[in-house]
Amino acid sequence: MAPSVRLRDVRPEEQDAFFEAFAAYHTELDALDDDAGVHSVEAYRAALLEDLEGSGRELWWIEADGERAGFAVVQTLPDWPDDRTDVAEITEFYVEPRFRRSGVGRAAxxxxxxxxxxxxTRLVEAAILERNGAARAFWATLGFEARARLTARRP
Ligand SMILES: CC(C)(COP(=O)(O)OP(=O)(O)OC[C@H]1O[C@@H](n2cnc3c(N)ncnc32)[C@H](O)[C@@H]1OP(=O)(O)O)[C@@H](O)C(=O)NCCC(=O)NCCS
Incomplete structure (x- = not known):
């Protein structure tokens, strides 16, 4: 049976546990990123927490049948140049390995x-590393369409 999934906000006293999970996510994605190793988890922690209130970012636990199964970070900002509507970006999204392929990510x-x-909100976006084939399949099955391709190189 599909697990019952809900989002619950990360409370301030849970931030250590959150960044522990974030470290596992970071390690997993670093293996798929040519620009890996540039930013430490500590740098993400400092940057995420520095201006949490004003940044439009929300930190969520993904719970499956009452258990912590992953997390999501969603940043909602006024659209540009017309700020009458908002655009949200799912900037980080992680389901722990033991909960995968059971519909937890989809439900979240x-x-x-x-x-x-x-x-x-007008639009919800998710950025995907080019080499993250699992995530490409996942977001596509949820109806997310590739609309742009970010290219990058060292100057
Ligand atoms: C990508 C991720 C979030 C998927 O979470 P999940 O809970 O396993 O996803 P679901 O079980 O809800 O999968 C829904 C559908 O997505 C697709 N999908 C999910 N994982 C897939 C994989 N590894 N390969 C191919 N398709 C996949 C399938 O169509 C799946 O449906 P099915 O299981 O009935 O075939 C999870 O693997 C993860 O956290 N990966 C590491 C971090 C990451 O890449 N995050 C995304 C950053 S953009």
């Missing part, structure tokens, strides 16, 4: 989409 994204439908 559907909960994020429902939340943003209710808020009137």
């Amino acid at each position: 994204v559907e909960a994020i989409l429902a939340d943003h439908r209710a808020r009137g």
Whole structure:
């Protein structure tokens, strides 16, 4: 049976546990990133927490049948140049390995989409590393369409 999934906000006293999970995510994605190793988890922690209130970022636990199964970071900002609507970006998204392929990720994204439908957000985006084939398949199956390709090189 598909697990019952819900999002719950990360409380300030849970930040150590959050960044422990973030470290596992970071290690996993670094293996797929040519620019790996540039930023430490400590740098992410400092930057994420520095201006949490004003940044439009929300930190969520993904819970499956009441257990912590992963996390999501969603940043919602006014659209540019027309700031009458918001655009949200799922900037980090992680399901722990033992919970994968059982619909947890799908249910969590559907909960994020429902939340943003209710808020009137215009668009929900997710950036994917080119070499992250699992994530490409995952977001595609959830109806996310590739609309741009970010290219980068060292100057
Ligand atoms: C990508 C990730 C979030 C998927 O989470 P999940 O809970 O396993 O996903 P679901 O079980 O809800 O999968 C839904 C559908 O997505 C697709 N999918 C998910 N993982 C896949 C994989 N490894 N390979 C191919 N398709 C996959 C399938 O169509 C799947 O449906 P199915 O299992 O019925 O075939 C998870 O593997 C993860 O956290 N990976 C490491 C971090 C990461 O890459 N995050 C995304 C950054 S953009």
